[in-house]
Amino acid sequence: MVVGILSRRRSLYTTRRLVESAERLGHQARVLNPLHCVLVVSPLAPEVYDRNLGSRVTDLDVVLPRIGASITEHGLAVVNQFDMMGIPLVNNSQPIARSRDKLRSLQLLARAGLDIPKTVMASDPSQIHRALEIVGGPPAVLKVVKGTQGIGVILAETEQSALTVLETFWNLGMHILVQQFIEESEGRDIRAFVVGDRVVTAMRRQASIGEFRSNVHRGGTGSVVELDDTYRRVALEAARVMGLQLAGVDMLESESGPKLVEINSSPGFEGLEKATGVDIARTIIEFAVAFARSRKRRTRPRERVPGP
Secondary structure (H helix, E strand, O other), X not given: OEEEEXXXXXXXXXXXXXXXXXXXXXXXXXXXXXXXEEEEOOXXXXXXXEOXXXXXXXXXXXXXXXXXXXXHHHHHHHHHHHHHOOOOEOOOHHHHHHHHOHHHHHXXXXXXXXXXXOEEEOOOHHHHHHHHHHOOOOOEEEEEOOOOOOOOEEEEOOHHHHHHHHHHHHHOOOOEXXXXXXXXXXXXXXXXXXXXXXXXXXXXXXXXXXXXXXXXXXXXXXXXXXXXXXXXXXXXHHHHHHOOOEEEEEEEEEOOEEEEEEEEOOOOOHHHHHHHOOOXXXXXXXXXXXXXXXXXXXXXXXOOXXXX
């Protein structure tokens, strides 16, 4: 099979590992930079060209989107184009878009009955005092609605610091969430890696000294953790609610159980592979190939029955 990987750089750890695993399993891997994809929209024959209008992409059996936050809009258009072409996608455009919007994600998860930190979307300085009261702060966590890898996440220790940060973000045209601070989970969280209908592995991430964000990209460290059934069920249900076949599910360990804080549709796994020793790349490729084969079986046209 030919496995398409949408990624801006072949040298990225996750992309490189996916290519290695695909080739080791006897498949061909083709890395496509979404920014180099030219889309031809047509009701009868939608097409994708790589870099120029002389190189049409026609040979992909399945596509793995690795869409960075900085190119979300363009990347989603490319993902949607492959969907129009009938190519199986491990994470389609709508679930990716939902996961990139933190407020939308939390709304969907809460509607499904999953536990999340209490969250307020405030849009005016006069609302800050009441918003902090609702989430039980200060301290409170402030989050940019669209962000990744811990960027745009701030712990506000006082009402004045919250107001200062929020006014700055509002002046930049950003939407901000005020979120409950889970004190007993300060500086750490759980990242569960979901592929299909199972949690492949999980790690506990610990923030570096002086930092409350536990993201590995922010200097945090990870150690393997064996999830109990409650955490495992929550991770799987969160991915199902979001419509993601491949997801990084972040949970806080609160006194009342797991609290969902974020779902990542293009999760990196360098830290996870190093912390757990699990070959995540191979698991993803095996799932993508099996998914593509099942889709081909389901979409095979019916044979025409000869008339009398």
